[in-house]
Amino acid sequence: MTILVITEHAGGAIKTSTLNAVTAAAVIATFTGQPIHLLVAGYKAQGVADAASRIAGVxxxxxxxxxxxxAGLAExxxxxALALLRRKSGIYSHVLVAATAYGKNIAPRLAARLDVAQISDIIAIVGADTFDRPIYAGNAIATVQSCDPVKVVTVRTTAFDPAAEEGGSATVERIEAAPDTGISRLVSRELTKQDRPELTSAAIVVSGGRGLGSAENYAKVLTPLADxxxxxxxxxxxxxxxxFVPNDYQVGQTGKIVAPQLYVAVGISGAIQHLAGMKDAKVIVAINKDPEAPIFGIADYALEADLFVAVPEMTAAL
Structure with missing residues (x-):
């Protein structure tokens, strides 16, 4: 039996989220002793496969x-992936993918077509068939055990450290891709280019909330601090x-889950929806003029102050 991790990649580079999923697979392997395989699906993706072969543990x-x-179309x-699993029936006991937009698009389809339950957003591995996952916006942890022959699992990336990108020496095997399903096509893709770290993998995150009042204030107050x-x-x-900002900036239960070394929350009251997405940050700094703001309850450092005064002062002092 073997563990299969589906690789997320873009622009010829493997996403860090895949490295987190490999670490989760390695934890399962400590219970089962199974090897880890990576599936790289793409076009002219030999370079991605070569990089994947160097990941430790694969x-x-x-x-x-x-x-x-x-185009990376889920269909x-x-x-x-389904053709691979059916062609090598009984070989793979687990299929893991990161709980990103990419992974959430693939895993439910695969689980449904395999007629197995999907195990979503795991944060810990108790055994080869038993996993912990948050429910009720992270206020409770469910321990889920699966008896399915193939466990289709999405991995919360912030719960597992990334595997080392170097140190492995896996073999690369070419497999046949399934024919084009013809039920979807990529019409266009708009990419946001920025000169700062990616939100889900950044060591430091500066976030703003309703208290900033406008998009202009968001840019004026937070951008210099983030820079x-x-x-x-x-x-x-x-x-x-x-x-104030595009949707891909959103941190929270319905946005992105982050766990940076430092999280600075400016003008954010701390609704449970937001806390679910950032409460695993190592250090949380909250700036809010409302002493009753819920975010102060989880903050390591709480500053009760006018953000329009405090944040520029903080930026000037750095």
């Missing part, structure tokens, strides 16, 4: 390289809904 990389996989990737700290920028759902 024994084999399966490369499906075909034009219909270039075609799912068909290729000084070389931090990613985030936001609460209220700030996103108000149009």
């Amino acid at each position: 024994s084999r990389v399966l490369l499906a390289d075909a034009p219909q996989l270039e 075609n990737l799912d068909a290729t 000084k700290l070389n931090a990613a920028l985030g936001a609460s759902r209220a700030a996103v809904d108000a149009g």
Whole structure:
């Protein structure tokens, strides 16, 4: 039996989220002694496969390289993964993918077509068939045991350290890609380019909430601080809904889950939806003029002050 990790990649580079999933697979392997395989699906993706082969703990990389996989459409990737699992029936006991937008698009399809339950957003591995996952916005932890022959699992990336990108020496095996399903096509893709770290993998995150009042204030107050700290920028759902920043800045249960070394929350009251996405940060600094703000309850450092005064002073002092 073997553990299969589906690789997320873009622009010829493997996403850090895949390294987190490999670490989760390695924990399962401590219970079972099973090897870890990586599935790389794409077009002209030999470089990605070569990089995957160097990840510590991986024994084999399966490369499906075909034009219909270039866009990363879930329907075609799912068909290729399903064909692999059926072709090697009984070989794979676990299929892991990071709980990112990419992984959440693939795993449910794969689980449904395998007629097994999906185990979502795991944060700990109790045994080969038993996992912990948060429920009720992280206020409770459910321990889930699966008796399915194949466990389809999504991994919360913030719960597992990334595997080392170097140190492995896996073999690369080319496999056949499934034909184009023809039920979807990529019309266009708009990429946001920025010169700061990616939100989900940044060591420092500066987030703003409704208290900033406007998009202009968000940019004026938070951007200089983030620049000084070389931090990613985030936001609460209220700030996103108000149009201060794009949706991909949102941190929270319905946004992105982050666990940076430092999280600076500015003008964020701390609704449970937001706390679910950032409460695992190592150090939390909260700036809010409301002494009753819920975020003060989990903050390591709480500053009750006017953010329009405190944040520029903090930026100037750095």
